[in-house]
Amino acid sequence: MGTTMFGSVDLPKEILEVVKKQYKDYFVHVDAAFGGFNYPFTSDATDLSFKNKEICSITIDGHKILQAPYGTGIFLCRKGLIEYSQTQEAAYVQRTDFTLCGIARVLMQSLFG
Numbered sequence: 001m002g003t004t005m006f007g008s009v010d011l012p013k014e015i016l017e018v019v020k021k022q023y024k025d026y027f028v029h030v031d032a033a034f035g036g037f038n039y040p041f042t043s044d045a046t047d048l049s050f051k052n053k054e055i056c057s058i059t060i061d062g063h064k065i066l067q068a069p070y071g072t073g074i075f076l077c078r079k080g081l082i083e084y085s086q087t088q089e090a091a092y093v094q095r096t097d098f099t100l101c102g103i104a105r106v107l108m109q110s111l112f113g
Contacts, residue, residue, distance in 0.1 A: 001039050
């Protein structure tokens, strides 16, 4: 939802037509890292929101548009899908993960092993 360099937005309808021909099972993730804080308020299109039943998850990064500290972000997913997004670590993050998901993961590991 808005590339960093050009602000272009991919609408899912045409992409999903191709995906559905090739795959039975799929997840649709909206990377709203750059445009997530402005596109929903400046566009009438709703294809990139949870109003679209095909959308499974959305991420928004606060450190890009809002100039918040790195790691300030939001991850939303539909109920029942969080287990598909869990990972031991994000290889591209070179320091401790202080996001809510990272803190929750550490807490769960310390409580339940």
